[in-house]
Amino acid sequence: MKVKLLLVILSAFNISFVQTTMLADIAGEIETEFGTYIPYLVDIEPNAPQYVVESDFSNVTNFSDFTFTESQKQKLLENHFVVIPGRTSGPTGYKEIYDIYHEARENDISQFITTESV
Numbered sequence: 288m289k290v291k292l293l294l295v296i297l298s299a300f301n302i303s304f305v306q307t308t309m310l311a312d313i314a315g316e317i318e319t320e321f322g323t324y325i326p327y328l329v330d331i332e333p334n335a336p337q338y339v340v341e342s343d344f345s346n347v348t349n350f351s352d353f354t355f356t357e358s359q360k361q362k363l364l365e366n367h368f369v370v371i372p373g374r375t376s377g378p379t380g381y382k383e384i385y386d387i388y389h390e391a392r393e394n395d396i397s398q399f400i401t402t403e404s405v
Contacts, residue, residue, distance in 0.1 A: 340364060349396070 317324040342364060344350040355363065355371075362369040381387050391398050 340367060352394075352396070 313324070313326045315326070340347060340363065344360070344363075355369070359369045359371060381390075388398065388400075390396075
């Protein structure tokens, strides 16, 4: 199976990547200025198919579209992701958070954006 590298955006504004306790235990409806929040308990068992990234990245369809150091390649193999500082200079330097989204869309690069980026 061929996989494709995703463009991932991370913001590090005092974000903890490990949460050991729930922030809130919401059991009933909550009224806010935006509307009523109704919690919906979900009981699922994840069953996404596993995949293996080949050590030479031969099964990553767009690997050659990017440039990685050896250390970054190792992290990709170990974790299936790597965090790389964004460009801040040159004609395509990012000035706003949405600049990188637009560039990825224009170049048909997949994006995985998590809620902690907000």
